[in-house]
Amino acid sequence: MGIWIALVLVAFAAGAAAQTCQCNTMKWATCDGTPCVCTVLIGENVKQPLNCSALIPKCFLMKVEMYRAKKGQSVRGAGGKPVESAFVDNDGIYDPDCESNGNFKAKQCNNTEECWCVNSAGVRRTDKGDKNIKCDKLVETHWVRLQLTHKPVTTPLNASGLKAAIANAIQTRYGNFDKSMVQDVEYDADARMIVVDVKKPIGNRQHDLANMAYYMEKDVKVLPLFKNDELKFMPSLGGQNVEMENILVYYVDEEPPTFTMKNLSGGIIAVIVVVVLAVVAGLLVLFFAQRRQKRMYKQAQTSEMATMS
Numbered sequence: 001m002g003i004w005i006a007l008v009l010v011a012f013a014a015g016a017a018a019q020t021c022q023c024n025t026m027k028w029a030t031c032d033g034t035p036c037v038c039t040v041l042i043g044e045n046v047k048q049p050l051n052c053s054a055l056i057p058k059c060f061l062m063k064v065e066m067y068r069a070k071k072g073q074s075v076r077g078a079g080g081k082p083v084e085s086a087f088v089d090n091d092g093i094y095d096p097d098c099e100s101n102g103n104f105k106a107k108q109c110n111n112t113e114e115c116w117c118v119n120s121a122g123v124r125r126t127d128k129g130d131k132n133i134k135c136d137k138l139v140e141t142h143w144v145r146l147q148l149t150h151k152p153v154t155t156p157l158n159a160s161g162l163k164a165a166i167a168n169a170i171q172t173r174y175g176n177f178d179k180s181m182v183q184d185v186e187y188d189a190d191a192r193m194i195v196v197d198v199k200k201p202i203g204n205r206q207h208d209l210a211n212m213a214y215y216m217e218k219d220v221k222v223l224p225l226f227k228n229d230e231l232k233f234m235p236s237l238g239g240q241n242v243e244m245e246n247i248l249v250y251y252v253d254e255e256p257p258t259f260t261m262k263n264l265s266g267g268i269i270a271v272i273v274v275v276v277l278a279v280v281a282g283l284l285v286l287f288f289a290q291r292r293q294k295r296m297y298k299q300a301q302t303s304e305m306a307t308m309s
């Protein structure tokens, strides 16, 4: 009798393990064994072990994407309809060098002779140079601005409830996230634009804004990285789910970047890294300038898409 109960319990345990041996935060991972170990291919026969209880570090994600792109494998969601904005995915991507914990190495060369320095989000913050370029340390991104455009809604959004709705949605979807980091939310109903500032105190190394922003970028562009890619980043407000259709991420680092202004824009993921003190004025100017130039943006995107195909 005791043996039977034990056997049943073992069977139960095995069943439960099989159920949960999967990687919710990385759909391309392979999981196996007891205890469950998940890995993902980041090179020919190079398996990167993953901690699937957390968001996968962006550096590993970029390696996976580069590897899959090289192999001609899809980097898109299986179920997600490709949308016009989906092409932006490859822009700004390179094959990064990662630390063993998933941090970016401060110096990146994309397997070429040309190198540059990046911030903790892996985004270039210096001009490109040769292999001898010096990058003393990895400079932390402590502020990201998410400029989201939402799809048309039936009832106008209640702007004063938006901040809480966004913070909740971020916490639900990207886990282990301190809601107080969602500091400012601006809303422009005519442009359907929501501007979200997510900031952490300078010196804070507990939270990583880059991973959260990267997962959100993928979610909005209909290429979710999560195993369950039917769910999306969708704030809920006044009984209405607000679906996003575009996102632009700006990065602000703890130290100002050193590249020349003319190299500042370019690519779809526009990258602005500004002096902390100049930032408020600067970004406001940009915000309004961009709204005026929305038409130009659209044209630029269309022509880039044409060259890609």
Ligand SMILES: *[C@@H]1O[C@H](CO)[C@@H](O)[C@H](O)[C@H]1NC(C)=O
Binding pocket: 051, 052, 053, 054, 176
């Ligand atoms: C995996 O991530 C979770 C959540 O961040 C953390 O609590 C845990 O310590 C991590 N496990 C390992 C082995 O690093």
Ligand SMILES: *[C@@H]1O[C@H](CO)[C@@H](O)[C@H](O)[C@H]1NC(C)=O
Binding pocket: 092, 093, 094, 095, 110
């Ligand atoms: C990195 O190299 C790949 C090809 O190896 C190229 O497609 C990509 O544009 C490069 N990215 C950067 C940022 O240089």
Ligand SMILES: *[C@@H]1O[C@H](CO)[C@@H](O)[C@H](O)[C@H]1NC(C)=O
Binding pocket: 158, 159, 160, 161
């Ligand atoms: C908008 O949201 C605020 C805060 O949640 C609430 O106090 C207010 O009544 C809402 N207004 C409308 C018109 O629903």
